[in-house]
Amino acid sequence: MALKALDIYKLLPKKNCKECGEPTCLTFAMKLAAGKADIEKCPYLDEEASRILGASTKPPIQRVKIGVGERSFAVGDEFVQFRHEKTFNHQPGILVAVSDLWPDDRIQDVVREVRDGVLVRIGTDLRLDGIAIRCESGSAEEFSRAVAAVEAKADLPEVLMAADPGVMEAGLSVCGAFRPLIYAATDENYQGMCALAGKFGCPLTIRAESLESLAKLSALAAKEGAPALLIDPSATTLSDYIKKATAIRQNAVSKTVPDLGYPIFFDTTVTGMQDAALALGVDKYASVLVCDRLSIPSRNALLTLRQNIYTDPQKPIQMNPGIYRVGEPVRDSPVFLSVNFSLTYFTLQGYLEASGVPCYMLVVDTEGYSVLTAVAGGKLNETLVAESIKKTGLESEVDHRTLIIPGYAAPLSGKIEDESGWKVLVGPRDAAGVAEFLEKEWKK
Amino acid sequence: MPMKVDIISEWTGEIGEVTIGATKKEGGSRCAAIVIGGGSGFPFLGGSAPGRKPLIAFEFCDDPKLWSPIVTEFEGDVVNDAGAWAARAEERHRPDLLRFYLTSTRRRGFQEFSQVGRSVEEVLERSTLPLIVEGSIDPAIDSETFLRCGEAGEGERLLLGTAEEGRYRSVAAAAMAYGHSVIAQSPIDVNLAKQLNILLRETGVPHDRIVIDPYTGALGYGFEYSYSAMERIRYAALKGDEDLAMPMISSAIDSLNIKEVREADPGQRGEMAVKWELYTAVSSAIAGASVVCVRHPDTIVPLRSAIDSLWGKTGGGD
Numbered sequence: 001m002a003l004k005a006l007d008i009y010k011l012l013p014k015k016n017c018k019e020c021g022e023p024t025c026l027t028f029a030m031k032l033a034a035g036k037a038d039i040e041k042c043p044y045l046d047e048e049a050s051r052i053l054g055a056s057t058k059p060p061i062q063r064v065k066i067g068v069g070e071r072s073f074a075v076g077d078e079f080v081q082f083r084h085e086k087t088f089n090h091q092p093g094i095l096v097a098v099s100d101l102w103p104d105d106r107i108q109d110v111v112r113e114v115r116d117g118v119l120v121r122i123g124t125d126l127r128l129d130g131i132a133i134r135c136e137s138g139s140a141e142e143f144s145r146a147v148a149a150v151e152a153k154a155d156l157p158e159v160l161m162a163a164d165p166g167v168m169e170a171g172l173s174v175c176g177a178f179r180p181l182i183y184a185a186t187d188e189n190y191q192g193m194c195a196l197a198g199k200f201g202c203p204l205t206i207r208a209e210s211l212e213s214l215a216k217l218s219a220l221a222a223k224e225g226a227p228a229l230l231i232d233p234s235a236t237t238l239s240d241y242i243k244k245a246t247a248i249r250q251n252a253v254s255k256t257v258p259d260l261g262y263p264i265f266f267d268t269t270v271t272g273m274q275d276a277a278l279a280l281g282v283d284k285y286a287s288v289l290v291c292d293r294l295s296i297p298s299r300n301a302l303l304t305l306r307q308n309i310y311t312d313p314q315k316p317i318q319m320n321p322g323i324y325r326v327g328e329p330v331r332d333s334p335v336f337l338s339v340n341f342s343l344t345y346f347t348l349q350g351y352l353e354a355s356g357v358p359c360y361m362l363v364v365d366t367e368g369y370s371v372l373t374a375v376a377g378g379k380l381n382e383t384l385v386a387e388s389i390k391k392t393g394l395e396s397e398v399d400h401r402t403l404i405i406p407g408y409a410a411p412l413s414g415k416i417e418d419e420s421g422w423k424v425l426v427g428p429r430d431a432a433g434v435a436e437f438l439e440k441e442w443k444k
Numbered sequence: 445m446p447m448k449v450d451i452i453s454e455w456t457g458e459i460g461e462v463t464i465g466a467t468k469k470e471g472g473s474r475c476a477a478i479v480i481g482g483g484s485g486f487p488f489l490g491g492s493a494p495g496r497k498p499l500i501a502f503e504f505c506d507d508p509k510l511w512s513p514i515v516t517e518f519e520g521d522v523v524n525d526a527g528a529w530a531a532r533a534e535e536r537h538r539p540d541l542l543r544f545y546l547t548s549t550r551r552r553g554f555q556e557f558s559q560v561g562r563s564v565e566e567v568l569e570r571s572t573l574p575l576i577v578e579g580s581i582d583p584a585i586d587s588e589t590f591l592r593c594g595e596a597g598e599g600e601r602l603l604l605g606t607a608e609e610g611r612y613r614s615v616a617a618a619a620m621a622y623g624h625s626v627i628a629q630s631p632i633d634v635n636l637a638k639q640l641n642i643l644l645r646e647t648g649v650p651h652d653r654i655v656i657d658p659y660t661g662a663l664g665y666g667f668e669y670s671y672s673a674m675e676r677i678r679y680a681a682l683k684g685d686e687d688l689a690m691p692m693i694s695s696a697i698d699s700l701n702i703k704e705v706r707e708a709d710p711g712q713r714g715e716m717a718v719k720w721e722l723y724t725a726v727s728s729a730i731a732g733a734s735v736v737c738v739r740h741p742d743t744i745v746p747l748r749s750a751i752d753s754l755w756g757k758t759g760g761g762d
């Protein structure tokens with residue numbers, strides 16, 4: 001059961017020494033209660049207090065970091081079952097599988113694709129995360145060759161997939177310093193795998209079919225000293241996965257079965273329907289997803305779904321209101337009115353850039369709502385526009401007094417003219433039409 | 445060591461059922477009367493009363509000018525004849541349901557109401573799947589349009605759409621007069637969905653003739669809100685809120701018009717459309733939709749495999 005801030009406060013040293021980075025012990029307690037601070041930041045806790053607080057403020061799902069450097073990622077650290085209850089914190093890493101039966105150049109084609117492939121949405125670079133190297137040869141030599149082939153091309157997070165601890169060690173001797181994820185410890189080999197995880201300081205995935213065996217095995221692995229764990233319920237159908245993953249998440253966040261409080265690993269290649277399995281994994285609790293090479297359409301849909309599901313439902317991604325410049329606008333350049341929802345901003349900005357006409361964007365504060373949503377909800381109105389023109393100093397930036405408004409805001413055009421004194425030109429509804437619009441309407 | 449670890453289920457509420465389509469025996473001409481909804485668990489989690497497996501509806505229209513060129517080019521000439529398109533969709537694409545949009549009514553000053561009835565009749569003649577009909581979207585012609593749709597489909601137990609907060613009386617009236625059910629659409633909000641259901645009930649539409657459409661934003665364009673709205677609506681119902689205990693329909697109608705799909709590399713545009721629909725539909729089914737709608741014929745096969753695999757052998761009553 002989670003402790004309340006006051007209960008936590010009672011256990012703290014009450015020195016108010018600020019060494020934890022918080023102004024007072026009480027604020028530290030409040031952060032701890034919200035799961036937003038790390039208990040180890042306070043150096044003065046006595047043993048009893050650390051024990052109680054360590055157990056109760058620890059996230060119900062362990063945080064695990066995979067890989068090192070720029071592309072490394074963290075998973076776990078989740079608190080809720082549904083994103084609408086608060087938010088999901090750490091999006092799943094997606095790793096593309098290669099086989100040690102493949103020649104180096106085939107492996108490296110995949111590595112290059114993962115290293116360089118990017119989808120830019122809402123000003124963010126969306127990418128796949130790493131490479132899963134699968135031992136299908138059974139040979140330690142081939143496996144380490146494959147790992148070396150990957151390493152030669154990129155510093156990407158890796159999952160090493162081999163059943164034999166001897167083979168695993170051969171792979172780890174190539175890349176063990178870069179915190180790859182070890183896959184997988186099972187009933188048969190867990191002592192060997194745990195020893196490797198301890199030796200190289202790598203996270204370890206444990207695999208078992210039933211949730212009871214998973215819980216048992218995770219407890220054993222923790223005892224053997226494995227520093228960080230993921231769990232794989234070895235689902236082969238989507239039905240099996242959704243049931244097991246849901247049960248794991250429920251029992252973990254409610255702390256009913258703390259031994260299941262680890263991020264979930266899902267190898268989607270075994271389901272025979274990779275797209276659907278990836279969608280399911282993103283929606284329902286996967287933290288590491290392994291898949292075969294993805295076509296661009298699959299990759300884009302997947303990365304977009306992941307971005308959607310892992311957006312904080314309490315705050316749409318917003319821009320700061322104000323004047324933005326596209327190209328190098330001058331005193332007679334056109335001015336476009338838009339809203340501060342990031343998706344809207346970046347969509348419009350993309351098309352304005354493509355038009356090649358330098359211009360200004362006047363971005364007003366609609367609390368992160370899109371044009372249509374803001375118009376429907378009354379958040380975009382003439383008063384806001386008139387005030388924004390004044391506040392931003394737009395009138396000293398340009399000599400003309402013409403404002404181009406989004407097509408969806410057409411019903412407001414008269415009111416904006418009256419309230420601001422600016423002339424209003426109604427632009428197209430779809431930002432894709434701005435280039436043509438500028439060509440026809442602005443040049444006149 | 446832990447005993448048996450299982451899904452923690454604390455639900456007591458039950459999702460209502462709605463029947464779409466009527467067979468010959470029931471006074472219609474459909475190949476089946478399909479029941480959607482039911483059960484008292486969350487989708488795909490099994491349990492003692494898991495409800496039904498989600499169904500796939502294929503969307504088509506009577507004025508292809510207002511349809512995505514990705515689909516009309518894929519389908520070819522058949523899109524110019526709604527009856528033929530319906531027949532072909534049923535035979536080749538094999539969805540569970542058809543959803544027919546009367547896009548012809550979306551022209552300024554539309555007045556050819558007799559054509560509305562004829563189009564619906566033609567689609568009914570050329571196909572046998574249970575049918576969803578989408579009438580006008582303009583309050584000025586709602587009343588006449590929905591009346592014609594309702595009349596043409598009398599006895600067929602259509603699902604008629606779409607009722608919204610500001611304009612639901614015409615749809616409701618046509619549905620009540622001719623024995624159809626109604627799609628109730630609200631913009632991505634649990635309370636608005638509930639409010640509309642109450643309004644519909646007050647005009648006399650019974651619980652078992654309402655299907656909730658919580659509005660599905662396209663992937664990357666609001667889908668995150670829709671996904672959570674669906675989960676919240678389903679959970680509210682399972683926790684006992686009867687005004688939300690209707691099956692849901694999900695259709696991400698903007699999918700094929702968004703930038704990522706529309707401006708995809710020409711060689712990849714078709715596949716982009718399919719993947720966009722597939723990821724959205726699978727996620728909507730997971731969030732609790734009973735009917736998921738698609739427009740690209742190639743989405744249907746992978747979507748069906750996905751739903752079958754999600755459902756599993758132990759899923760329960762089909």
Ligand code: B12
Pocket residue numbers: 316336337338339341343344347348368369370371372373374375376377378379404405406407408427428429430431432434630631632633636659660661662665666667669698
């Ligand atoms: C996601 C969503 C929401 C989210 C909010 C998302 C957000 N951050 O805005 C939530 C769930 C909160 C929401 C709430 C509401 N929503 Co809403 N929502 C949507 C949805 C599905 C997508 C919006 C979106 O992201 N669009 C993408 C962005 C990029 O579009 P955009 O901002 O319009 O920008 C485009 C153009 O306008 C243009 N553009 C932008 N700036 C400029 C500038 C110039 C000069 C030019 C030329 C062009 C241009 O470029 C962009 C690309 O083309 C739409 C449906 C839809 N298809 O739009 C409904 C929709 C907009 N919502 C609607 C409604 C009614 C509402 C509510 C009023 C419901 C309610 N009563 O509570 C509330 C209002 C919020 C409030 N309380 O104030 C209706 C509006 C109906 C209407 N036509 O008026 C819609 C159309 C859904 C529907 N059909 O019912 N909504």
Ligand code: SF4
Pocket residue numbers: 012013014015016017018019020021022023024025028041042043044
């Ligand atoms: S470091 Fe410990 S004692 Fe010092 S202020 Fe923080 S909580 Fe209090």
